[in-house]
Amino acid sequence: MLRVTINDQAYEFDEDVTILHALRTVGADAPTLCHDERLKPYGGCRLCIVQVHGHARPVTACDTCLADGMVINTHTPEIETLRRTLLKLIAHRYPADPLRQSPDKEFHRLIRTYGLEGELRGAADTALIDDSHPYIHVDMSQCIDCYRCIRICEEVQGQFVWQAWNRGDATRIRPDSRATFRESSCVGCGACVDTCPTGALEDKSLLTPDKPAAWTRTTCPYCGTGCEMEVGTRNERIIAVKPVLDAPVSKGHLCVKGRYAYDFVHADDRITTPMIRDNGAWKNASWQEAIAYTAERLQTIATRHDPDSIGILGSARATNEENYLAQKFARMALGTNNVDCCARVCHTPTAAAMKLMLGTGASTNSFDDIEQAHTILICGANPTENHPVVGARIKQAALRGVPLIVIDPRRIELADYAALHMALRPGTNVPLLNAMACAIVEEQLHDEVFLRERISGWPQFEEFIKQWTPEHTAVLCGVDANLIRQAARLYATNKPAMSFHGLGITEHTQGTEGVMCLVNLALLTGNIGKRGAGINPLRGQNNVQGAAHMGCDPGTLTGGISIKDGQSLFEKIWGAPLPVAAGLNLLQMMDAAAQGKLKALWAIGYDVLLTNADAHTTRQAMKSMELVIIQDMFLTETAKSFGSVFLPAASSFEKDGTFMNAERRIQRIRKAIPPPGQAKPDWEIICDIARAMGKGEFFEFQSAEDIWNEVRAVWAAGNGISYRRLEHGGLQWPCPTENHPGTQIMHTESFALDKQAALRRIDYRPTAEKVNEDFPFLLVTGRTLYQFNAGTMTLRTKNIVLRPCDVLDISPADAERLGLKNGERVKITSRYGDAELPINITPAVKKGELFATFHTPQVFLNNVTSAYRDRHVKTPEYKITAVRIEKTHEEKKPC
Numbered sequence: 001m002l003r004v005t006i007n008d009q010a011y012e013f014d015e016d017v018t019i020l021h022a023l024r025t026v027g028a029d030a031p032t033l034c035h036d037e038r039l040k041p042y043g044g045c046r047l048c049i050v051q052v053h054g055h056a057r058p059v060t061a062c063d064t065c066l067a068d069g070m071v072i073n074t075h076t077p078e079i080e081t082l083r084r085t086l087l088k089l090i091a092h093r094y095p096a097d098p099l100r101q102s103p104d105k106e107f108h109r110l111i112r113t114y115g116l117e118g119e120l121r122g123a124a125d126t127a128l129i130d131d132s133h134p135y136i137h138v139d140m141s142q143c144i145d146c147y148r149c150i151r152i153c154e155e156v157q158g159q160f161v162w163q164a165w166n167r168g169d170a171t172r173i174r175p176d177s178r179a180t181f182r183e184s185s186c187v188g189c190g191a192c193v194d195t196c197p198t199g200a201l202e203d204k205s206l207l208t209p210d211k212p213a214a215w216t217r218t219t220c221p222y223c224g225t226g227c228e229m230e231v232g233t234r235n236e237r238i239i240a241v242k243p244v245l246d247a248p249v250s251k252g253h254l255c256v257k258g259r260y261a262y263d264f265v266h267a268d269d270r271i272t273t274p275m276i277r278d279n280g281a282w283k284n285a286s287w288q289e290a291i292a293y294t295a296e297r298l299q300t301i302a303t304r305h306d307p308d309s310i311g312i313l314g315s316a317r318a319t320n321e322e323n324y325l326a327q328k329f330a331r332m333a334l335g336t337n338n339v340d341c342c343a344r345v346c347h348t349p350t351a352a353a354m355k356l357m358l359g360t361g362a363s364t365n366s367f368d369d370i371e372q373a374h375t376i377l378i379c380g381a382n383p384t385e386n387h388p389v390v391g392a393r394i395k396q397a398a399l400r401g402v403p404l405i406v407i408d409p410r411r412i413e414l415a416d417y418a419a420l421h422m423a424l425r426p427g428t429n430v431p432l433l434n435a436m437a438c439a440i441v442e443e444q445l446h447d448e449v450f451l452r453e454r455i456s457g458w459p460q461f462e463e464f465i466k467q468w469t470p471e472h473t474a475v476l477c478g479v480d481a482n483l484i485r486q487a488a489r490l491y492a493t494n495k496p497a498m499s500f501h502g503l504g505i506t507e508h509t510q511g512t513e514g515v516m517c518l519v520n521l522a523l524l525t526g527n528i529g530k531r532g533a534g535i536n537p538l539r540g541q542n543n544v545q546g547a548a549h550m551g552c553d554p555g556t557l558t559g560g561i562s563i564k565d566g567q568s569l570f571e572k573i574w575g576a577p578l579p580v581a582a583g584l585n586l587l588q589m590m591d592a593a594a595q596g597k598l599k600a601l602w603a604i605g606y607d608v609l610l611t612n613a614d615a616h617t618t619r620q621a622m623k624s625m626e627l628v629i630i631q632d633m634f635l636t637e638t639a640k641s642f643g644s645v646f647l648p649a650a651s652s653f654e655k656d657g658t659f660m661n662a663e664r665r666i667q668r669i670r671k672a673i674p675p676p677g678q679a680k681p682d683w684e685i686i687c688d689i690a691r692a693m694g695k696g697e698f699f700e701f702q703s704a705e706d707i708w709n710e711v712r713a714v715w716a717a718g719n720g721i722s723y724r725r726l727e728h729g730g731l732q733w734p735c736p737t738e739n740h741p742g743t744q745i746m747h748t749e750s751f752a753l754d755k756q757a758a759l760r761r762i763d764y765r766p767t768a769e770k771v772n773e774d775f776p777f778l779l780v781t782g783r784t785l786y787q788f789n790a791g792t793m794t795l796r797t798k799n800i801v802l803r804p805c806d807v808l809d810i811s812p813a814d815a816e817r818l819g820l821k822n823g824e825r826v827k828i829t830s831r832y833g834d835a836e837l838p839i840n841i842t843p844a845v846k847k848g849e850l851f852a853t854f855h856t857p858q859v860f861l862n863n864v865t866s867a868y869r870d871r872h873v874k875t876p877e878y879k880i881t882a883v884r885i886e887k888t889h890e891e892k893k894p895c
Contacts, residue, residue: 030050137202217231308338363746382410386540420486431477497525632792717735
């Protein structure tokens, strides 16, 4: 401990802290303008100077380490005079108007504190105003050259947008475009706005006099990273969003969606009144009418046919509590295991593979392990676009010198920072990963101790993997054998090595087996059960991990336990027998509907028609149903075509509950504004319908916390996670008791089911989807930074300015051969359907391959995708479709 004196008071501190940190800890702060806790100490503004006994001159507190015996004074007359002089030098060219318009800015508060209002002699300059960006206002007449925007863009986002041009008094901070801000490489994260101490960079939403009257801490409704945010509200509207500085996951950072794409909650076309379809037309109804109609129709269908003629779909956008009730409703109110969620079409292969091999179908490590990893493997994921805050952390690791191995057919952004990029042929994940395993075994790079103590099946695996030499596999994968060997050596020897994967590995006919091959690599090399390592799926939606884990899966109950293993406990807690007949997953529900066996579907926050692959088959299945219940915020494509009753739901900003992120962290969401009109939280709607069906005894809940406490009762690994504990930040399960700290790293001593895990011998089974003369291109589908999945939320925000439409990425060589120009509209046709969209010519895709996003209903890309599915869990093969390209001369625009 360091013993120091601050302003005549004695204190003790840990080592390795700065003077500024010590001052703020004890409430004896020093002013700063260039300092931000998210950034490296800089010492540029010098306002944090303090007097340290024995030093001839004042020292800057932000970048001076505390030393034992220091005697520090923070506000001597000499120090205050120096600070006032420094502020006067900055103030002389600063305009006076911003002080009145935004009095709470850091610089403005200091000007008032030191009585320097009369020193503001600068003038506004319209030439320095740039409003080209849809979210961010730039006025460089208010810039004080603190360089915080430059540094946060470099040190947190890694984008290098803001740059200092010229020197001395001629220094000007400008975007890298040397033109408008909109033309720069900015990705809209808003970090520069968040750190700016003046009004030089400001959210446009805060330029009006109506500033937020209240701030509410909650969790982002977009991807599975689980960033925490402060939501600023006024008059029941969201005015602004800013990051939570002490958030364990996002660490004071957000992406363009989390920070800015919230206007969907106030969209003009939001449905806020229950509706029932009558003679083909939607008609408004009261909640009493809508609940009675829904309950009566469900009971009639269950009686006329049987409970298994009904399916329930939970939602990745709903809370853990609401998904828990959705599956409980299916099993208790209806008596069926026909319950699923959108995990089926994305990461169910991950959960199945990891549960089979490791005993738990969830991430083994934490995002904080990124900073501990010596090597990072990214397979079939594009983090900087789809999980931007995680992507930024990975990019920062690469900038520090941590080698990246990127496995992706496209040259994604992180490939530019990677030590190795293996641009494999789509659909060859299994042979490529087998080839890496072969190289590791062949070159004796496997972890002998780990294999001996923690692994079974080694002799059989060693014999099996010999056939998958990199030289044999190179032609199949389209990756040079030497590159495969380099990747294997790096992953096996530069440990700890951390693996991240996404839908580029799961959305294949061998998706489950592809993840198993990744697990094999971790087991072979001992890259599991330790800091900076493990197998870590990047979950696509905010609560897709939670939806499945709460039991929205036909084969498992809450906590991922099988129905057989959990039957006794759940029947005891619920007070009634569970249905035991095998349930249907989402894709099996569609098959059963097409066969006339599934008569009703309740889709909670899920646009089935727009989301499912092979949309033609989905349409035919939906046509066969007698009842389609839509519970959502907007009239989805499913609702437009097939909805029978519409139940308007609250957004996550309008209710309480919890989400579960990709690293197993349970976090609170909190109500910031009331739901509009008659919209209700999903859990209230489910309880209302259960009561109307005479099943209210199983749904006697008065709050989200009541539901969560029942979740804890049936889920041993989450029993210690109470709302009280979550008030102080999220917790990672397993967390079995209220004094347990949560689990950052899984499988440290043993695996969930046993001390040892078995290596799996995975043969390659190529997809039946092939290119030929009629369909010569291989299409891969995926997401983009500015839009989100089915576009329900982001297409109703200004993100459409940044990305207005789905586009088709095509290589320069293919575009030239076909005579296509950038932005030209084309028609792509597969064996299953067609879609029209503009092209984007880019070297990121290889010749013969295409990439398209799937967010825009007007394009409806899933008209094109195939009917092939993962052979274990039925996840559609979104990543491989053979297509052809044709020019179209129609005037109609697709977006």
